[in-house]
Amino acid sequence: MVRIPAPSPQEGTFFCLGSLEITMNLNEHTAAGCRGREILERIGDKWSLQVIAVLGERTLRFTELKREIEGVSQRMLTVTLRGLERDGIVVRTVYPVVPPRVDYTLTPMGATLLDAAITMVGWAESHLAEIDAARAAYDARTAETEALKSQ
């Protein structure tokens, strides 16, 4: 388990991730202020991870990206890309030509994020069967309880 000593305890510490402490200002003393969760809020949304994944293969234009991801609306792709650009995860390059051309590329930092994300996906892949079994068992238990109640 990772434990990071708080460098300036007088600012107050916040149990961010169990034993993983981080230092923060007291006025940020909310769960939303947890920096460790920020990255999950970024890639935990509906589209970010998929965008990062496809850009991990190669640079793409807006329309190519939209075609590649399948299901994303133009609006949400724009919103997602702006967020990723703001965080320095993708670079947006506009070519002043007609018709317009905009390329999106993963930054080096974005590539390292993709590596970390793949770890998570790997975990998911190797535990999917176990999760499905747990769900089936839980749902069976729940259904049984419900049936007893309605008698």
Added chain:
Amino acid sequence: MVRIPAPSPQEGTFFCLGSLEITMNLNEHTAAGCRGREILERIGDKWSLQVIAVLGERTLRFTELKREIEGVSQRMLTVTLRGLERDGIVVRTVYPVVPPRVDYTLTPMGATLLDAAITMVGWAESHLAEIDAARAAYDARTAETEALKSQ
């Protein structure tokens, strides 16, 4: 980059995470059906990761959990715990005593998930400064553009 050959292509394949293909039924052919994203939907929500983290240290009762997490409502803690229980990440143990006592424990699978999550948090920790810089730069650029437009 991870590429998993689709075992039964006739069921249709779906580009789940860039080059990471998974097999799925055609009637699940939505982005939400992506199994790789399921785990992110689980721990990407507002409270799951924090619950997993504090349970990673030791078994806790409901009220202890609520005290430990700070900011979570009773409702959301219940909802979160039910979800984690259903997925086999935590175990809920009810002791038939008065007053009631309910213990929550991380399963072995939950512990491995915590390890994977810590990888992500580690990434976040080591890139926070870079992300903040990127945001500041982006916001500065945006503010500048806005100022020019309103002239």
Added chain:
DNA sequence: CGGTATCCGACGAGATACTG
């Protein structure tokens, strides 16, 4: 103590229409 039930506001996200 450890929940459930209900109400309600805020936000995420799709559909659609319009633009440089």
Added chain:
DNA sequence: CAGTATCTCGTCGGATACCG
């Protein structure tokens, strides 16, 4: 082509009240 603007609806999550 690559967006922006607006509307709308569904879901998330907090507050509150009640229960075994």
